[in-house]
Amino acid sequence: MNEKNMQNVRNVDVLIVGGGPAGLAAALRLWEKGIRNILLVEREKRLGGILRQCIHDGFGLARFGESLSGPEYAGRFTEKLEEYGIPFLTDAAVYQITPEKIVTVVTKKGLLTFQTKAVILAMGCRERTQGALAIPGERPAGVFTAGTAQAYMNLYNRMPAREVVILGSGDIGLIMARRLTLEGAHVHAVFEIQPYPSGLARNLQQCLRDYGIPLYLSHTVTEIHGSSRLEGVTVSEVDEHLRPVPGTEQYIACDTLILSAGLIPENELSLEAGVILDPRTKGAVVDEHLQTSVPGIYAAGNVLHVHDLADYVSEEAELLADAVVSGLQENDAQEEKIPIRAGEGIHHTVPQKTGGREPFLLSFRVTRPMQDVEIVVRLADQVLLRKRRKRVVPAEMLRFPIQPFLNAVQKSGEAEVESPSEYRNRAAQESPSGYRNRAAQESPSRHRNRAAQESIPENRNRTEDGMCEENSDRPAQEIVVEIRKIMPDEGFGKEVE
Amino acid sequence: MTVSGREPCTKGNRLQTTAERVRTLTCIICPNGCEIRAENKAGEKEAADWRFEGALCPRGEKYALQEMTDPRRTIATSAAVRGGEEPLVSLRLTEPIPLGCVREAAEEIHRYTLIAPIHAGDVVIRNLLGLGSDVIATRTVKAAVKAVQACTVREEMS
Known part of the structure; x- marks a missing residue:
């Protein structure tokens, strides 16, 4: 950056990138906690993010105890934002974030540059597109992501479809199946490549079954037909490896194919800032404060990991704001973090590491639908959480508070504090043979398989799978989150939540 | 504000038929989406005439009764x-x-x-x-x- 630009740099304590449910909640919480030199930057011309086009109800059940539409839910936040007078920019896109937390914003009046103490990433996510799905065939008009169709209908008052096929059973696709039907379109069917639906059960009921729209599992679109406008699609069954089964092709005439095949956190800015991403969540690797690998850069909401509910996005952003407040006040040094690993049956976790001294909210998803299961979070032989569930599905994000398991935070460097490395040494002395061997000896039937799976080299470098980048030189002290089926003889008590 | 001047819709007044004494429902009240098995014991519309299994909370049973007797959205x-x-x-x-x-x-x-x-x-x-x-x-x-x-x-x- 040259001399001239440097003169125009403004100082902001916290800059929030994105004015959706995460960014709005973070801004409000920061303000309420007395952090006033903040700025929220939104790319669209109005605040609210994707909530603006989610006109269906179901928002706010967890937070406000009533079922609101997306615009109403956003309104609860934007009204407060205006009441407080929190500074925000709309029609302004963040162009760059540097590791030094200098943020460049493109506005209609030109570039603005901000030197910040903290940046909150709240950019949300993108939809997986046709290109990302790699469907062979033509590229006619009439192939939209569910969110694009939603924007046409709910923001621009345009009807994009008459005869519709939906690929993917994500929640937005299901919501759009209902919306299109009520607006007079004919939705032939929803096709899902996986053997289980990816949307929530309630949406399968109230968006598909209510309207008699069939859902075909283990099916996918294998060809797109048409030249200028879509004329039809070929649909095939897939085998257990998700490969199309020859001979099962079926042609469906339609003018619109709607894709609802997942969301991808939008992290181009984060990458440029040097933030390390988790290949499983496609969001930043964060600690219990939701701080990324770049000190002072935080992430919450769908940019961090894809949520099911806006309510949880807002809550996560508030927890983040609390951490930012203490970060600004205490300027805490980068303490050592213990990695959190997604074990058997778990797809990913957020956060991916923790200092262990403060309570935090652990979020994760399972890899496949299961019934009568036990979820265990443990650090070596110390069980941090044990929960039973009647039913778990990948569509539902699980969240549990985890209590501090090392000595609680003590201010101003008192000697009582036990660092993770001290804890590790102590733990190692106390059980020299290690948990895994002992566990195998103690209850062989239950632990054998698991122990076998986990007999990994102690110095396993986890950088290759991106789970934790700073861990390569030390013994594998890690928190493991795993899920297992409860055997019939273990019974199923009343611990279900 | 406009008052809709048309005849009231009566399509919703669907009485439960005896053929539907047992049904499995998906609760739509919250994201848990409980699967609730509803069984009619007597064929009446009172809560006491029904048995519900699978709801994680009382709202689920309330929903199931509503859904079996007068489904609404x-x-x-x-x-x-x-x-x-x-x-x-x-x-x-x-x-x-x-x-x-x-x-x-x-x-x-x-x-x-x-x-x-x-x-x-x-x-x-x-x-x-x-x-x-x-x-x-x-x-x-x-x-x-x-x-x-x-x-x-x-x-x-x-």
């Missing part, structure tokens, strides 16, 4: 707006209406074009199809600047 839709900053306003129902009336309700709402400004929470149709549910705006649509000027000019002239 709310809908969200939109209506075109004239003279506004946005071309449409999003709408929803204040109370659930019989499931069988949902399509007709959507068609009825689509007959209307609204005039800006509209405020979030405004009742735009009262007692839709006589079903006891109002249609409210869920977003504020301000009047476009040009439309405001045109109105002012007209007032001055008259």
